[in-house]
Amino acid sequence: MPQHTLRQKLEILADAAKYDASCASSGTAKKNSLGGKGIGSTEGMGICHAYAPDGRCISLLKILLTNHCIFDCHYCINRKSSNVRRARFTPQEVADLTLNFYKRNYIEGLFLSSGIVKSSNYTMEQMVECARILREEHDFRGYIHLKTIPEADPELIHQAGLYADRVSINVELPTRQGLNRLAPDKDEHQIEGALAKTKSRIIEAKDERKRFKHAPRFAPAGQSTQMIVGADNASDADIVGKASKLYGAFGLRRVYYSAFSPIPDASAVLPLKRPxxxxxxxxxxxxxxxxxxxxxxxxxxxxxxxxxxxxxxxxxxxxxxxxFRESFPVDVNRASKEQLLRVPGLGTTAVARILAARKHRTLRLDDVARLTQSIAKVRPFLVALDWRPTTLTDRADLRALLAPKQEQLELF
Amino acid sequence: MRAQRGNVQNASLGAHYVVNLPAPDDFAFWRERARSLIQCDVPPDRVSWIEPGGTGDLFAQEGPARRQKRLPTPGKDARPVRASKRFMKLARNAALHSDPERFSLLYRVLWRLQSNPRAMEDKADLDVRRIEELDKSVRRDSHKMHAFVRFREVESEDGAEHYVAWFEPDHHIVRANAGFFMRRFSNMNWSILTPRGCIHWDGETMRESGPAQRSDAPQGDPVEDLWKSYYASIFNPARLKVGAMLSEMPKKYWKNMPEAELIPDLIAGAQAREANMVETGALEFEDKPETLGAIGTAIEKCRKCPIGELHNQAVMGEGPRRASLMIVGEQPGDQEDQGGRPFIGPAGQLLDEYLTRTGIERSETYVTNAVKHFKYVQRGKRRIHQSPQAKEIDTCRWWLEAERDIVKPRLILALGASAARSLLGKTVSISKVRGEPIPLEGGTELWVTAHPSYLLRLDGEAQEKQAALFEADLAAVRERLAQQEA
Known part of the structure; x- marks a missing residue:
């Protein structure tokens, strides 16, 4: 194997990690480095330290420990049969990179994932070792997200949860058929079993913390998962259904959707255009x-x-x-919170503002305009003191009126 | 700072008061003066609030005869001033805004709160909206400071690590955010320099100093190269969304962020890189052909993998369009390549023999290969068979799937590991999967057995054993077909 410099390894292993959508660093337990030996804090709100030209936030150092993999999942750039450059970090290198970036305020912490080398257990051990060096040797109190491997020993996943703020396991594809077809080495039962086990660990740990002040935290930022969109033929309804099942069954904080992007050296079973x-x-x-x-x-x-x-x-x-036009228009001065939340163009903040403001005055359209982003968008669905949409709500071309305008091309 | 504390003046005309604030972010001072003024019943239009360096208003500047007058002292029985929690929360932030009107606005709302304690709840009120806007932009500015400050390491006299950053905030937020950086980097020596004042932490105490210039900050740090590599690598050129980036990271911040200098090149290169990715990924398959004839024509031109570049011809599958059994081999051999038909060489003849023996009618079977071109190496005059690689099988799977979509067999028999990989997407061991049906999507059943050429390579006892297994597999398939038909 060719010897890579640290910078080359970083390039290879960050490049390989970019297909993971999540970069969240929010919602974990509050901690800071006062009274400690190291650095790091998490204060509830996540921080995006930079944005890439793909519009995505860079909050964490998101890398793979290695992109060697014994699995052969077709949508994955790191699959065994793919012809990409391979590299591997040592746990010490990962820890040093994380600290060096953190000290310069580039990142909130580490998001570590990995291809599977030797065995699932061996790989998981190495990932846990990275987190151990950071937490125990350097008293690092920033954010750590570990992607766990469903096939690994539950004891190792437990270890991961003790060091990490968040753990995640990818369900990868919304349907079992898709998984069988595109990720033949993965097993839906195993993935869901691991999600279920992690859920019960999180609940147990929370319960213990209530009773014993010094009980260890287990993944205080919860667990999340990711689905790839557009690699198989699952419809949006399938995906939404699957997501809601996942939220319900496994207490997930987030389900991430990642539009399948063309990857170099792709397998021919994949769809050919990106969604x-x-x-x-x-x-x-x-x-x-x-x-x-x-x-x-x-x-x-x-x-x-x-x-x-x-x-x-x-x-x-x-x-x-x-x-469902029969549900509209709703009276902005009388409608329930639930009804207002259904008005296109009214977000949760605007609804909260309306509910607070209408205790003080009967709202006119101008008042609503001050509380919302775009009055033109919400107007057809609302009744205010001085406003009734009359025929607007029933117009056949309402969709055309409200849909964002297509850009007209310039004459050339 | 206390030395330059401002005083309250009483202008000559109509008892107009001017309050000079000692620092632009001194909320506590404003709060103290505002409390006294309200207790003395001074209405909002009679007070001007002036921050250091700010211009006074018309009344305050007017006339040389202006008399200095101390702030009226509230009587002992003056009623206490009250404000809602919400007001306090927003006012603390709004006071840090760079809008010179902010203190007048806060005083006006505080005045109104005395007669209407719930005034802050009226979100449609213009003053309330304005306070919320000020609070929001200050919070955003603070958040961007937490995010975009970039420390650079400098060597200090005692050789300890010292980190220094240069940042240009929009509002007076530096002092208010010192705590965030202290809690985060409590065991580090650091300084944040800004044009609105600087803060320094040595691991124990926080020190403040006056405004600084960009040239006071260090110019580089070796770790920045690693960081830039990371930034460039984590960016996915297949999804360019410049607008989304700009709304969260406006250009005004770029000059102090080392990674931002890469952005123009990344954007420019993105389209070219994506096109390149699609090309090297050989992803540009057209729509799937919908007839067997069309597949036959298309595979002749297929160069998705290097096998197509050899001197050979594509060999299309053959058999009835609606066959209930599909047999899939590995790839055409030397004779198949010359004859242009599948399974006509030695292995094909052996297959025919066993098909006849087990009662499977080849003319009712669709026979094809996982890979459509013959892969070989030339040795003198002979072309020696080479097994296709996993990637080549996966690439050619596109054509086999097109055939499956048209023929829609109830049962597929895969001969050998290459055929099995093409149908399952993974490499399996024949001995482990043979003799049992494997369900495929769409209700098709897959059976896997050895390739007949394997039998040709064996002799003696091993040959007899494998031949028996092969025959048993074919017999099982025939049985299953009969069952399905019944």
Whole structure:
């Protein structure tokens, strides 16, 4: 194997990690380095230290320990049969990089994932070792996210959770058929079993902390997972259904959707065009609808077309409202919180503001305009003291009025 | 700082008061003066608040006859001033904003709160909205400071590590955020230099100093090269979203972030890189052909893998379009390549023999290969068979799947490990999977057995044993077909 410099290894192993969507550093236990020997703090809110031109936040040093892998998952750039440059960090190198970046305020911490070398257990041990060096030798109190390997010994996953703020296990694909086809070495039962075990560990640890002040924390930022969108033929409705099952069954903090991107040296079983990035965005929007807006998974599916896919030109909330016009307009001065949350263009913040403000005055359209982002978007669905949309809500071309305008090309 | 504490003046006309603030972020001072003024019933339009370096308002500047007058002292029985928690929370932040009107705004709202304690709840009120806006932009500025400060290591006199950063905030937020950096880097020596004042931490105490210039900060750090490599590598050129980046990391911050100098090149290179990725990934398959004839034409031109570049011809599968059994071999051999038909060489003849023996009708079977071209190395006049690599099998799987989509067999028999890989996507051991059906998507059943050429290479006892196993596998397949038909 060729010898790489640290910088070359970083290039290879960061490049290999970029297909992981998550970079969150939020929602963990508050801690800081006062009274300690090292550095690091987490104060609840995640911090994005930079943004790449792909629009994604860089919060953590997101790398693989190695991109050698004994598995052969077709959508993965690091699969065994792929012809990419391979490299491998030692746990000490990972720890040193993390500390050097952290001291310069480049990052919130480490997100470590890995290809499988030798065996699942061996790989998991090495990953846990990185976290151990950081936490025990350097008293590092920043954020650590470890991607655990479902096939590894549960005791190792337990160790990982004791050092890490968050652990995650990727379900990879929304359907079992997709998994069998594209990730033949992975097993749905094993993945879901590991998710379930982690969930119960998190609950146990929380319970113990309530009773014993010094009980160890276990993954205080919870667990998350990731699904690849567009590599198999699962529809948006399938994906949303799967996500809601995952949230329910495993107490996940987040389900990440990653639009399949063309990878170098791809396997020919994959679809050949990448899905539009907008599809990923619409899935996140529908994820939000379920988590914060009180939509049931079935209702999100109602916003989809006959094939179960969400429209790309308008957001799923507007799509739902256009299909169920009988629920509108709602009276901004009387409607319940739940009804207001269904109005396209009203977010949770705007709804909270409306509810607070209407205790003091009967709202006019101008008042609503001050409380929301865009009055033009919400107007057709609202009644205010001086405003009624009359025929607007029923217009056949309402969709065209509200959909973002297509850009007209310049004459050349 | 206390030395230059401001005083409250009483302007000559209509008892107008001017309060000079000692520092632009001195909320405590404002709070103290505002409390006294409200207790003395001084309405908002009679007070001007002036920060250091700020210009006074018209009343304060007017006339040489201006008389200095001390701030009225509230009587002992003056009623206490009250403010809601929400106001306090927002006001502390809003006071750090660079808007010169901020202290007047806060005083006006505090005045209104005395008669309407719930005024802050009216989110549609213009003053309330303005305070919320100020609070929001100060919070954003603080958040960006937490995010975008970049320390550079410098050697200090005693040889200890010392980290120094240069940052340009929009508002008066430096002192208010010292605690964040202290809690995070409590065992590090660091300084943050800004044009609005500097903070220094030595591991024990926090020190403040006056405004600094960019040239006071160090110019580089060797770790920045690693960081830039990371930044360039973690960026995915397949998903360019410049707008999303700019909204969170506006250009005004770029000049103090070492990684930002890479951005223009990354964007420019992204489209080219993606095109390149698609090309090297050989991802550009057209839509799947919908007839067997179309597949036959298309595979002749297929150069998705190097096998197609050899001197050979593509060998298409053959058999009825609606066959219930599909047999998949590895790849055409020398004779198949010359004849242009699958399974006509020695292995094909052996296969035919066993098919006849077990009662499977080849003319009712669709026979094809996992790889469509003959892979060989030339040795003198002979072309020696080479097994296709996993990647070549995976690439050619596209064509086999197109055939499967059209023929839709109920049962597929894979001959050998290459065929099995093509259908399962992973390499399996024949001895472990043979003799049992493996369900494929779409309800098709897969059976796996050895390749007949394997039998040709054996002799003696091993040959007899393998031949028996092969025959048993074929018989099982025939049985299963009969069962399915029944």
């Amino acid at each position: 539009p990035l907008m599809r990923e965005h619409r899935l996140y929007q529908s994820d939000w609808l379920m988590r914060f807006y009180g939509y049931a998974p079935g209702e999100v599916a109602q916003a989809a077309d006959a094939q179960g896919n969400l429209p790309l030109d308008i957001d799923p909330k507007l799509a739902w409202a256009l299909k």
